[in-house]
Amino acid sequence: MNLLFQQYLNIDEWLYRIEVKMQSKIGFVVNPIAGMGGRVGLKGTDGVFKKAVELGAKPVAPNKAQEMLKEFISNFSKNDDIKWFTCKGEMGGNELENAGIREIEIVYDTDDKNTSAEDTKKACKKFLDLDVDLIVFCGGDGTARDVFKTVGKKIPILGIPSGVKMHSGVFGINTSATAKMLHEFVNQTLTIGDSEIMDLDEDLYRKGEWNIQLFGIAKGIVEPTYIQVGKTHYESVSDDEIKDELTEHIIDEIEQNNDFLYLFGSGGTIDYVARKMNLYNTLLGIDAVYKKKVVGKDLNENKILKLLDRYQNAKVILSPIGAQGFILGRGNLQLSPEVIKKIGLDNIIVISTPSKLVHTPVIRVDTGDKTLDKQFAELEFMMVVVGYRLSRVVKIQNKLKNHV
Amino acid sequence: MKRNSTLFLKEEYEELVKKSIDWKLRILETGSTPHSMVDGKKVIMLCSNNYLNLSNHPRLIREAIEAAKKFGAGSGSVRPIAGTMKLHMDVEKKLAKFKRTESSLIYQTGFAANAGLIPQLAGKGDIIISDELNHGSIIDGVRLTKTDRAIYKHRDMGELEKVLKDADKKKYNRILIITDGVFSMDGDIAPMDKIVKLGNEYGAMTYVDDAHGEGVIGPDGRGIGAHFGIEGKIDVEMGTFSKAYGVVGGLIAGSQDLVNYAYNKSRTWLLSGSHPPAVAGAQLAAIDVLETEPEHVKNLWNNTKYFKKELSSMGFDTGFSESPITPVIVGESSKAKELSNLLFDDGVFALPIVFPMVARDKARIRTMMNAGLTKKDLDFALEKFEKLGKKLDII
Numbered sequence: 001m002n003l004l005f006q007q008y009l010n011i012d013e014w015l016y017r018i019e020v021k022m023q024s025k026i027g028f029v030v031n032p033i034a035g036m037g038g039r040v041g042l043k044g045t046d047g048v049f050k051k052a053v054e055l056g057a058k059p060v061a062p063n064k065a066q067e068m069l070k071e072f073i074s075n076f077s078k079n080d081d082i083k084w085f086t087c088k089g090e091m092g093g094n095e096l097e098n099a100g101i102r103e104i105e106i107v108y109d110t111d112d113k114n115t116s117a118e119d120t121k122k123a124c125k126k127f128l129d130l131d132v133d134l135i136v137f138c139g140g141d142g143t144a145r146d147v148f149k150t151v152g153k154k155i156p157i158l159g160i161p162s163g164v165k166m167h168s169g170v171f172g173i174n175t176s177a178t179a180k181m182l183h184e185f186v187n188q189t190l191t192i193g194d195s196e197i198m199d200l201d202e203d204l205y206r207k208g209e210w211n212i213q214l215f216g217i218a219k220g221i222v223e224p225t226y227i228q229v230g231k232t233h234y235e236s237v238s239d240d241e242i243k244d245e246l247t248e249h250i251i252d253e254i255e256q257n258n259d260f261l262y263l264f265g266s267g268g269t270i271d272y273v274a275r276k277m278n279l280y281n282t283l284l285g286i287d288a289v290y291k292k293k294v295v296g297k298d299l300n301e302n303k304i305l306k307l308l309d310r311y312q313n314a315k316v317i318l319s320p321i322g323a324q325g326f327i328l329g330r331g332n333l334q335l336s337p338e339v340i341k342k343i344g345l346d347n348i349i350v351i352s353t354p355s356k357l358v359h360t361p362v363i364r365v366d367t368g369d370k371t372l373d374k375q376f377a378e379l380e381f382m383m384v385v386v387g388y389r390l391s392r393v394v395k396i397q398n399k400l401k402n403h404v
Numbered sequence: 405m406k407r408n409s410t411l412f413l414k415e416e417y418e419e420l421v422k423k424s425i426d427w428k429l430r431i432l433e434t435g436s437t438p439h440s441m442v443d444g445k446k447v448i449m450l451c452s453n454n455y456l457n458l459s460n461h462p463r464l465i466r467e468a469i470e471a472a473k474k475f476g477a478g479s480g481s482v483r484p485i486a487g488t489m490k491l492h493m494d495v496e497k498k499l500a501k502f503k504r505t506e507s508s509l510i511y512q513t514g515f516a517a518n519a520g521l522i523p524q525l526a527g528k529g530d531i532i533i534s535d536e537l538n539h540g541s542i543i544d545g546v547r548l549t550k551t552d553r554a555i556y557k558h559r560d561m562g563e564l565e566k567v568l569k570d571a572d573k574k575k576y577n578r579i580l581i582i583t584d585g586v587f588s589m590d591g592d593i594a595p596m597d598k599i600v601k602l603g604n605e606y607g608a609m610t611y612v613d614d615a616h617g618e619g620v621i622g623p624d625g626r627g628i629g630a631h632f633g634i635e636g637k638i639d640v641e642m643g644t645f646s647k648a649y650g651v652v653g654g655l656i657a658g659s660q661d662l663v664n665y666a667y668n669k670s671r672t673w674l675l676s677g678s679h680p681p682a683v684a685g686a687q688l689a690a691i692d693v694l695e696t697e698p699e700h701v702k703n704l705w706n707n708t709k710y711f712k713k714e715l716s717s718m719g720f721d722t723g724f725s726e727s728p729i730t731p732v733i734v735g736e737s738s739k740a741k742e743l744s745n746l747l748f749d750d751g752v753f754a755l756p757i758v759f760p761m762v763a764r765d766k767a768r769i770r771t772m773m774n775a776g777l778t779k780k781d782l783d784f785a786l787e788k789f790e791k792l793g794k795k796l797d798i799i
Contacts, residue, residue, distance in 0.1 A: 189764075346573075381566050383554060392536075392555040393563050 023081040024186045027127030027135040029108075029147070031120055032090040034139035034163045035060035062090055064162035065138040068175040068182075069099035075176075076183035085130055087123045091115055095138075117146045124150040134158060134185060134221075136178075141199040144168045148197045148218045156192045156219040158182060167198035167212055167330055169322025170220045173359070185221050193239045193355055194268035195220025196321045198331055214284045214331030217268040220322060223358040242353045243269060245388040247276040250317065252389070253349065254292060261311035262289045263304065263343070265318040266332055269351060273317075286334050301336045308342045315347040316340075320384075323359050325397075328376075329366030337369030345375060350394075351385045362397040430753075435460055438776040440753065447753040448785050450771040455620050455728055456700040457776030458650030463693055464686045471685025479678040483667070487678035495687045500657060502691050503626060504635040507663040509656050510687070512676045514615050514644035515541040517654030520672030521640070522582070523548035524665070525609065530578040531571045533564065533608070535594065538584050542613055552576070558587075561598050568606040579606060585614035585628040585643075586621065589762060589770070591725030593621065597632040603639075611640040618655075619648025620728060625694050625701040629657075649690040653679055704728055704775035707782060711773060714786050719799035728773035731757070732789065733766055734798045740767035743792055750788045 036057035084101060086092030088109040096104050107130060108123040120137070124147050127135050134156050137147050140163010147157050159171035160178045172178030184190040197215040222239070250273050254262060264270050264279075264287045274281030280294050281287055288296035288307050296307055308314055316335065318327040327350055328335055340348075350363065363384070365376045376396055383391040420426040433441040436459050440449045458464055471491060481487030492510060500508040511517035522545030526532050531552045534542065546553055554571065556563040564581070571579050581603055583594040596612060603610040614628045622630030627643060629635040640662060645653035656666060667673055679687075693700065708728040715722050721733040734740050737758035744756040747769070758767040777785075793799040 189759075381563075381570075383567070383570050386555075389550075389552045390555070391553070393557070393566050 023083055024134070025083050025085065025130065025132040026182075026186075027124065027130070027132040028084055028086040028092045028096060029120055029123045029127075029135065029137045030061050030065045030087075030090060030092050030095055031137070031139035031143040031146075031162075032059055032061050032115060034143050035064070059090070061138045061162040062095055064160055064175055065092075065095040066098050068138070068160045068178050069095060069101065071176050072179035072182055073099055073101065076179055077186070080183060080186045082186060085127055085132060087119070091119065091123065117142070120146040121150045127151075128154060134182075136160065136182060138162045141165045141168050141197075144170055144197050144218075145199045145215050148216055151218070153217070153219050156185075156221055157195075158185070158221055165200055167200070167321065167324055167326070168218075169195040169324065169356075170197065170218055171323060173323060181221050190221045190223060191239075191355070192219050193222035193353065194218075194322075195222075196267060196331070198321060198324075212330045212333075214266050214321075217271075217283065222322075222353075222355040239353050239355060240272070242355075242387060243272040244276065245390075246351050246353075246385065247273045248388045249385055249390075250349075250351070251277060251292075253315075254289070257313070257315070258291060259313055260290075260347075261295070261307060261314040263287070263299075263314065263316040263335070264289060265316060265327075265335070267319045267321070269319040269353060269356075270317055273351070284331070286332065299334060301334045301339060304334060304339050305342070308339065313347075314343050315349055316343050317349045317351060319351050320356070320360050320363055322356050325360045325362050325364045325394075327363055327365060329364075329368065333368075337367045337372045340367060340372060345379065348382075349385060350382050354386045357384065357386065357392075357394065360394075362395045364397050438774050438778075438781060442753055445748070445751070447748065447751050448777065448781050449774060450752060450754040450785060452774065453616070453647035453772060454650055455648040455704055455772065455774060456625070456650060456694075457774055458619075458648065458690050458693060458700065460776070461650065461689070461693055464650060464689045467685040467689035468682040469685075471681040475681035477682070478680050481678070482674065482676060483678045484674050489678070489681060489684065491681055491684040491688070492678060495684050495691070496663075498688060498691050499655060502624075502695060503629065503641065503657040505629075505641065505657040505659070506636070507658065507660040509663045509666050509673070510645075510679065510684075511654035511656070511670070511673055512679065513652065514613075514642070514646065514654040515544075516672035516676060517642050517644075517656055517670075518542050518545040518613060519548065520545075520670030521642070521656060521666050522546055522580075522611070523671075524669040525611070525640075526551040526578055526580045529576065530580065531574075531576040532580045532582060533567050533571065534581075535559065535583040537587055537589065538582060539588065539613055539615070542582055542584070546582070551580075559592065559594060561595060561602065564599070565602055568602060568608060571608075572606050579608035580611060581608050582611045583613070584616075585612045586616035586727045586729065588616055588729060589757060590723055590731060591616075591727040591729030593617070593628070593631070593726045596628050596638060597634055600632075600634055600637050609639045611642065612638055613642050615642075615644045615647055616727065616729065618643035619690075619694060620701070620704065624698055645687050645690065649687065649694075651683055651686040651690055653683060653687060700775045704773055707775065707777055708773045710779070711771070711782055711786070714782075715789065718786070718790050718793065720789065720793060723768075730771045730773065731768040732771060733768045734793075734796070735765055735767060737764075737767040739796055739798065740769060743796055743798070744769055746792045746795075747788055750792070752785045752788050 036052045084104040085107045086104055088106050093106050107126045110119045136158050137143055138160040144159055157170050161171045172181050195218050197218050198212055199215050200212045264274050266284050271281050271283045282298040285298035320327050363382055367373055379396055381393050381395050384394045385391045430442050436452045436454045438449055479487040496508045518541040526549055528550045532546050533554050536555050537558045554567045556567050586593050600610050612628055617628045619625040629638050629641055641657045643655045645651040712722055712730050723731045723733055740756035740758050754769045754771050757770045
């Protein structure tokens with residue numbers, strides 16, 4: 001086994017982790033109106049709650065939150081020692097009580113009948129003051145963004161998927177997966193890693209424009225990566241160590257192709273690589289590098305196309321969004337179909353930490369160009385770089401089926 | 405700067421002890437026999453690799469003694485200088501004949517074979533394609549190269565072909581596919597016939613680490629090549645003398661070109677002392693026993709079949725093993741450890757394998773069969789498994 005194959009820990013170490021665990025402090029907040037817009041065709045609930053209600057929208061999130069909690073209680077949490085901090089009523093307290101959880105403390109209450117983003121933020125601020133280990137929230141990308149705005153990278157966050165849009169990497173794939181992740185976090189078998197916060201500009205979307213932006217990099221819950229250090233002894237490796245390997249790989253790659261222009265995509269992994277190479281990098285944007293020097297910062301499509309005219313050979317380095325797996329079409333619309341066609345599918349380098357890949361079973365592309373998407377689909381798979389000169393097969397799926 | 409140059413030795417060891425992850429060595433007060441004395445307790449041995457019980461075979465012991473008497477306790481040198489004895493050459497000739505390959509080469513250990521040969525087979529501009537569950541010695545061998553590496557899902561030939569296609573498209577010079585033969589956690593077997601076919605199709609070299617298959621699978625225990633009827637078609641059949649053969653040492657079998665190349669290039673082979681005569685004498689006898697006494701392999705498989713069948717009929721999940729490695733899957737890690745401890749108290753020695761070595765809900769006791777165990781021994785062990793399985797709500 002090597003570090004890409006994660007796994008393996010000595011049983012005593014494993015049991016030690018379980019035995020020494022402390023009580024976990026979890027902040028729990030539900031955005032009760034999340035997901036309501038979807039049922040009535042609004043593609044989101046941000047700013048249009050009244051309209052959604054007029055159209056007959058019913059609450060979705062409270063049920064989803066309860067579903068996750070019940071799953072957590074019945075299947076996973078028999079011995080988990082948790083102190084829950086939450087909000088009054090539908091913002092968390094009701095859901096916890098309905099799931100049969102009694103060890104809760106209401107730390108936030110609002111008089112306003114119609115809760116808003118501000119309430120989510122205020123509740124999260126309270127959780128931070130109380131020094132919780134993790135915030136579990138129920139909602140969609142909009143809620144994730146609100147939580148992230150308050151929490152930043154201070155503590156990890158975990159989303160129960162319940163919104164209209166869930167492109168962010170902080171969500172479990174479904175309520176059951178979220179319950180399992182929560183249990184594993186409490187038992188210290190999962191660790192903390194980078195997770196993307198994505199969001200669609202809903203005003204633009206309702207006008208027919210599709211623009212999903214990478215909003216920021218939060219702390220999410222990820223599977224640790226282990227390396228074998230003895231016959232049955234394994235040590236977990238930090239994500240940074242893996243990213244150091246990825247950096248070495250990219251340095252080798254660039255040195256071997258000295259006449260290539262490299263476009264550095266967005267996101268935490270690529271940002272780390274660029275910074276390790278002492279290159280300026282735009283976390284949420286696209287930068288261009290030639291002979292290990294930055295030749296373009298935070299580029300838009302036009303600027304990229306101009307650079308591609310100037311430099312004959314180019315490659316682009318991308319990293320998938322956690323869980324969703326998008327490498328194109330989410331958060332990087334600058335890499336337009338024209339840009340990708342010019343670069344060529346063979347010149348796309350996808351890098352990822354193995355821990356991210358555990359929860360990202362397929363790679364997705366949604367370039368907005370059907371022919372190009374088809375070309376990706378025909379590839380069937382991509383080799384994703386997961387360590388120094390180390391890659392593995394990941395399937396390509398053309399867009400998320402039935403995805404908004 | 406003032407340094408304490410050796411402080412880390414103590415500190416890191418103490419950290420291991422604190423976390424209870426230091427190795428607590430079990431001490432055998434007998435030989436590695438079906439009934440062993442371990443830490444003062446008499447136990448049925450279900451976790452040694454001495455599958456055929458050849459380490460206790462009178463012929464191996466006799467030949468080891470004879471060789472030591474005749475040629476001394478040590479070989480005096482590394483193989484390339486003055487440490488190649490006729491005895492070593494005899495083992496290699498006999499092994500090649502047994503494996504039905506053109507030639508063979510003995511390494512000091514199995515680890516030395518992988519760590520020494522793999523880095524010589526691929527370098528810059530080449531790619532090594534590896535099963536995700538390959539053994540650590542393969543991984544270390546691969547790490548010593550500057551080659552690109554790609555991983556395919558365990559035994560997934562569709563995925564292997566995808567990687568091969570990609571490697572072909574990227575115009576690598578050499579492509580090397582490496583896999584374990586019998587996988588040591590689940591006891592399943594690599595589909596070597598299909599791997600060789602794919603290798604031929606894409607011009608890739610094939611390399612199998614058959615440590616748990618040598619002496620165990622295939623007619624007369626001739627290993628994975630014989631098991632699939634593709635003897636001489638796998639480019640490198642690597643194995644060990646330390647498991648079913650009952651001695652110690654690594655081996656490779658293949659073409660004369662492979663052997664010529666390997667002993668001129670493998671640094672582990674070139675720079676380690678050669679096996680003492682007693683080891684070579686016992687190796688020679690082990691092959692001889694396999695050729696002339698088919699009952700050992702037969703007993704091993706009879707025992708294996710009986711043990712697996714009985715465990716299954718009790719309601720235990722024994723996974724998908726195709727070899728004498730039988731996992732007894734119990735679920736949670738803590739349960740596997742508890743079962744292992746209780747089994748030991750009751751006189752059965754079998755180790756637990758837990759997450760992250762296997763999936764979180766697939767923690768298990770790994771049992772390894774021995775041809776020297778009698779039906780009475782097996783029934784004794786099975787009775788303990790049944791009793792404790794019920795006690796722990798596993799069955």
